[in-house]
Amino acid sequence: MKLLKEYIRNYGSVTDGSILKVDSFINHQIDPTLMMAIGEEFKNRFKDKKINKVLTIEASGIAIAIAVAYALKVPMVFAKKKKPSTMGDSYNATVNSFTKKTDYNITVSKEFLSSEDNILIVDDFLAMGNAIIGLKKIVDEAGATITGVGIAIEKGFQPGGEVLKKQGIHLESLAIIDSLENNQITLR
Numbered sequence: 001m002k003l004l005k006e007y008i009r010n011y012g013s014v015t016d017g018s019i020l021k022v023d024s025f026i027n028h029q030i031d032p033t034l035m036m037a038i039g040e041e042f043k044n045r046f047k048d049k050k051i052n053k054v055l056t057i058e059a060s061g062i063a064i065a066i067a068v069a070y071a072l073k074v075p076m077v078f079a080k081k082k083k084p085s086t087m088g089d090s091y092n093a094t095v096n097s098f099t100k101k102t103d104y105n106i107t108v109s110k111e112f113l114s115s116e117d118n119i120l121i122v123d124d125f126l127a128m129g130n131a132i133i134g135l136k137k138i139v140d141e142a143g144a145t146i147t148g149v150g151i152a153i154e155k156g157f158q159p160g161g162e163v164l165k166k167q168g169i170h171l172e173s174l175a176i177i178d179s180l181e182n183n184q185i186t187l188r
Contacts, residue, residue, distance in 0.1 A: 064122050
């Protein structure tokens with residue numbers, strides 16, 4: 001996606017040679033024009049799928065997911081990282097965060113996912129694939145169907161994309177980073 005790549009080139013930066021910092025437009029401060037364009041792009045890329053829900057993980061996936069859900073005119077559900085006391089029965093999975101170097105439990109209320117659902121999973125980043133695999137476990141437990149996975153930025157030099165494709169998942173990434181070596185962003 002040309003617009004997203006322009007934002008990455010103009011406003012993205014690299015820390016520690018492996019972390020792409022895009023917090024000025026995607027995951028801390030949100031650029032609404034970019035988010036809505038991302039939503040439309042995913043709508044176009046998955047137009048032949050019968051999607052009735054968009055699923056992501058809090059927190060940085062929410063802005064993208066709501067834009068995609070808005071474009072598709074379907075509800076958006078997000079997995080919480082901490083089960084609230086008000087939540088009844090839930091689907092749960094453990095996910096390892098590459099960026100935060102910690103494991104956390106994600107949870108979605110059984111009230112919001114069912115075997116009737118055709119789910120598009122979306123997230124801001126794909127590195128190792130752990131978040132998507134955790135969401136896939138939840139979708140599988142609900143008996144729902146994954147129609148595809150939409151990723152804003154994929155780190156193509158890490159195995160997440162290949163892991164998902166080997167599982168037969170339809171993956172669409174809007175920008176793929178081939179390298180962050182020497183703190184330089186190399187886009188595919």
